[in-house]
Each structure stands twice: as C-alpha cells, then as structure tokens.
Amino acid sequence: MLKRLFSLAIVFVLVFALAGVATAQQGGKLEIFSWWAGDEGPALEALIKLYNQKYANVEVINATVTGGAGVAARAVLKTRMLGGNPPDSFQVHAGQELTGTWVVANRMEPLTELFRSEGWLDKFPKDLIDLITYNGEIWTVPVNIHRSNVMWYIPAKLKEWGVSVPTTWDEFLATCATLKDKGVTPLAMGENWTAVHLFENILLAQLGVQGYRDLFAGKLSWTDDSVKAAWALFDKVLNCTNPDAASLSWQQANDLVIEGKAAFYVMGDWAAGYMTTTKGLTPGEGFGYAPAPGTAGVFNMLSDSFGLPKGAPNRENALAWLRLVGSVEGQDTFNPLKGSIPARIDADVKNPKLYNSYLQSAATDFAKDALVGSLMHGAAAPEAFLNDFQTVVSVFIATRDVELAASAAQTLAEATAVR
C-alpha cells in the first residue's frame, strides 16, 4: 500500500513538473504564419531577428507554408482557424481579403487602440487606413506596399526594335502590330493569375480611378458598357501575348522580356526585385519601367499586413510583434530586402543605401498619385469573388465572349459582396 502511494506521488510530481515546463514555454513563444519563403524569406527573417534583439527570451516560430502564391498557405490557415488553433499573427493582404474572409467572420481583434496609442493614425496614408477599416475599426498593421500597374521592358531592346513605351492601350495596340511584324511577342503573360493581374490594369485604364472604385463599391455594374469595353480591349491585348502563357510562372514570363523574346510585361513591382536581385540588372538601365498604359497618375496598390486573430495563444508577444511591424525601424528593415516600399509615410525612403532608384520612384508616386486597391492581390474584392473571377477570366481566355464574362462577373459581384 505504501509502495503504491509512493509511486502515485512520483507520478503527480512528474505531471506537475511537465505542466510547469509547458506553461513556462508558452509564455515565451510567438508563432508568425506567412507564405514568405525562398526569395522573400530573408526579409521576414530580418524582421524576426530584429524582434529577437528586443525580446531575447521569446522563441519565434516562423510557420511558413509555400506554394501557389499564398493559396496553399491560406488553405492551411483556414483549417487552423476553423479548428480553433490560430497562430499568434498571420500575413494577410490588406483590404477585402482581410475584411471579407476574417473580419466579417468575427475572427480578428480590432487594432484601433494600438494605432491610437502608437500614434500611427496619421503615419499611414489615409486611403490605406480606409482600406483596413471596417465598421469604424482598424483590423491590421500594413508592413509594405507593392504596386500592381507597372509595365516592364528592356530599354536597349526597345531601341533595337525602334519602338517607344506606349502610354495608352491604343498606342500599345499600334506598337503590338509593329512588334509582331518583327517576330517579337509584344506582351509577355504567364499562368492564369497573371492574366487577371493584366485585366485589372486594363480595367483601371478603361474606367479611370472613380469608375474603378465605383465598380468594386457596387455603384457601377459589371454589365455597364464601359466594363464591356474593357473586356473587348482585353481580348485585343490577349492577341498580343505569347500563346504558351499557361505554361509559364510569372518569373518565366519575365524571363521572356529579359531574353528579348517579348517586349513588355505588366506585372507587380516584385518583378523589380526579381530583376535586380536574381537577374542582377540595374533599375533604369538594365530594365525600364513605366505605369501600365493608361494608368499614369494612379497607384494600383496592394499591401501585406499582419493582424491579430481572436484567441491568439501569446497575445502580448503578438502585440509586441505588431508594434515592431508598424514601426519605422521594422519597415525599413523589412522592405529593402522584400523589394517593396514602406507603408508608413515617414520611413527613410530617400536613403539610397536602403532603397534603390526604382523603389524611390515608386515611393514618390505613392505619395502623390491617386490610390486604388488591386483586385488580384486581395485589396479590392473578397476571396469568394476573386476565386470565381479567376474562372471567369480563364473562360474568357478560352471563349473571348464579352457578354458572357460581363454577366458572369455581375452575378458574382452580387453574390459575394461584402458591405
């Protein structure tokens, strides 16, 4: 009997000891969930390193899920959140991807108080604050800004072919004919999402800033003649692209331009990072850039951000993370490596040691241009819309049926609206 009691006591001691260890560890962890690996990994790692300098006893878990430009990560995140196992903070595109998926589902904590106490309310552009505000509360901390409406080219090649950079789509279509005669693909394109990316910038050129905003606010119908004109233009532009688009990643499509097989490429400015870091080209000389045709004076933006899910296991550590992400120091650590510009207006963008000439010009435009949100990259429309809109674009590429695409998009917009 005594022996039994003794062994029972040992078991109890062990259990409590283990429990003690477990709680001690829990207090010192922070799990960051993102799809940043490979080329984008070092930027996140630098930010984590900075965090560890400030909070040395916190063990940061870098939970990255790669693949499909974030599609795989978001799928894993959704199962984790539905299963009641949220990370402490996760990467999310500012705008409708955040609002439509997470905020309306009541799975995020509002961060307005954090913005107020840190004095951030006037440190981010007003349009960006509007994008991350829903029902009067702010829901996420933007870390960077990327630009969607950029057209890339190689200046030396253009000189060789004797063409100049088109500033409108009409000019582009004229240039398209010239280039086709020379056996050059006028516009490089990759797999389906790059087609959606191209289309959003055609839409922006066709509708203008107000029309584009109205369209995604539900004030302009997708079956309006101006939107149909954008589809018709998209049809013509598609005829200027490479026929094997569906087999190319965005980098491979970019390579067509670098190798002189294609003339232009409409892609977000992560392409600048790819061409400077991976391909070793100098911005302005090795490669050139201009706003996508018909979108000068407009900055079609997307923003990566970090939010605070309800039920985050290490809430205090997560808040410290968010304070770092939103600080000037954090943004100037992250963005030069990521190849994006800071979301804050008071960051050190003029410093040429940190930001190259492309990023400086992007920052200048960001400060003065009208801002709109990208469709493909989660700012302008909720995921439910975007998912099926990618079907609409893939059907349009196969059928080129303007009426069908217009009515299908309108049906989608009505079914998935988040107001």
Next chain:
Amino acid sequence: MRLNVDRLTALAVLAPSVILLAIFVYGFIGQTFYIATTNWQGLGMGDISSIGLRNFEQLFIGSGLPFFRFREALVNTVVFTVLFIAACLSLGLLFAILLDQRIRAEALFRTIFLFPMALSFVVTGTVWRWLFSPRSGLNTLPALFGGAPLPPDQWAWFTDRRQLFTFTWADASRLVLIAIIVGLLAFAVFSATRRRPVQALIAGMIGLSLIGWVFLGGVFEALGNVVRPAHGVNLAMFSIVIAAAWQMSGYTMAMYLAALRGIPEELREAARVDGCNELQVYRYVVLPLLRPITFSAMIILGHISLKIFDLIYVMAGGDNLRVDVPGIHMYLTAFRGNNFALGAAIAIIMLLLVACVIVPYLVNVFRTEVRR
C-alpha cells in the same frame, strides 16, 4: 449466437478499427454530406442553414460560370478516365507480352518499365511540365537533329485550348437523362417479366420519380438557360494522359506479366496442336484468361483517375480550364473561395463517381468469396 470467449476476443480485437473507421471515414463522409446540404460560405459559422440538395442541382443545371467550370471538369474527368485506362491497359499488355518472350535482361527491362510507378505524381507532374513546356521542352527536340523547333502555338500541349467533338451541356444532359429514364423503365419491365417484383418496383420508382423531377422541376427549361460555352474532348487533356500513362502503365505491365506467367504452357501447346497460329493463341487462349486481371486493373486505374489532383495541379496549374478536374475545382472552391458547402457537394459527387467503380468490384469480390 452464443457469447463465448472466442467471440468476445474477436469483438475486442475488431472494435478499435471499427470505431475508428466509423468516426474517421463514415462519420466524416456523413459530415461532408451534411455540409453539402447547407449554405455554408465563409469562415463565420453563425448563419448556416439547410438548403437541401440545391447545391447539387446547381452544379448540374445552374447557370453561373462556376457551375459551368464544374461541368467542364466532369467532362474532362470522363475523357481522362477513358483515355488513361485505355492507354495503361494497352501499353501494359504490350510490354508484358514483349517481356514474356523469354528475352535477355528481362529483369532490367521490367525494372525500367515499373520504375516510374515509384515516383509521386508531383514529381511526374513537374518533369512533364518541363517536357511539354511549348517553348523549351519536347518542341525543341527537332533542333537537335538540325530541324526547326515545333511552333509553340501549334504544339501547345497542356496549354492547348482547342476542343474536339464539341457539344453543349444542355443537349448532352437531355440525352443522358432520357437514356437513364428509358433504361430504368425498360429494366423494370424486363424484371417484371422475369418475376422479380422488388427489382421491378425499385427501378420503376426511380424512373418515375426522375420523370417527375424532370417535368415538375422544370429541368429542361433550366438546362436551356445554362451558359453557352461548349464542352468537348480537350486536346490539352492528352498531355496529362501521356504523363499519367507513363507513370502507371508499368504497373499494369507487372500485373499482366504475373498473369501471363500463370497461364500453363500446356494450354498454349494444346492450341498450337489444334492448329492455331501465334496470333490466334493470344486471341483465343491468352487474352480471355487475362480478363480478371484487366478487370482489377481497370478498377485500380479508374479510382486513381477519378480522384486525380496532384498531377494536374503541378503540371498545368490550378486555373487551366481545359484540364480542370473536380478535385482541383473542389480544393479551390472550398479553400480559396471559402465556399465550403459547394466544395463539399463536389466532394460528394466525386465519392459517388468512385463508388460507381468500386462498389461493383466489391460486390463481385464478395460473391466469389461466398461461393468459395
């Protein structure tokens, strides 16, 4: 049925796996079906209500493009299944017969043909994505021999947008519906004359309720409204079939080879004595004896092809309409578009498709075991 120690032991041994299967297979199938009958969209769980079989109805006769995409995926799956099974069976049989000719280094060739099966579909998909890449893959092969590379727009492989044998969903499903109803009623009449009243009653009931659904539910009118783009045999699908057959035909070869080795030499000898030439030996002796193997191979290949996801996702991406399949559409609908109810409905339809293949097989196996 007395409870003795033996029975109790049997129960105790079986219970864990039965319980686990009941929860983690059948329980979750049930849950998926339940989700498929709701309107669950988005990450909020608050306002979920039951909408019956509407999701299923929409998939088949709904007019939106997402439903069109499902039907395109369904047609692709049927095309893929037929071509993939045909390719694997014929190549596998060919290799097996060739290897069966008592050739030298047989083991080496057997390993070479069987080896692709050891790879995962992800690896196969990546490799064939490179091979079929219109600008840089197989199309540049003629250049090695001094020719011009094949033009990428003509030899587009998995990026091809052309279709053969196009038809509209409305026409096809009207035909299929009428065929099913006529078939069921004919079967009912046939069973009645054979004095199998239960069979006749069930077939008749299903047939009549289908007629009721078609006419009262306005199915033909709804079909008239479905979106126009045609379905058909997509040329891009052939690239996928080639990659999949490359991987799996070694497997059918192994099965056929084992079966060929199991055919007694006496039977062939007897046929030859009776005056058969070699072709006739295969035609009248060997092939009929291979029938059970063909049947098993079809079942195994069939359920692989109906569930295929990874190969196509890796090879052609997730949004390539011409090679879309229900597995990819389900994943994107549920986990990218947050439409969990519709995703679950697609999953259930995939389950039913696979069941159409597996259940007859199980029934067959069960019958032969009982006979023994």
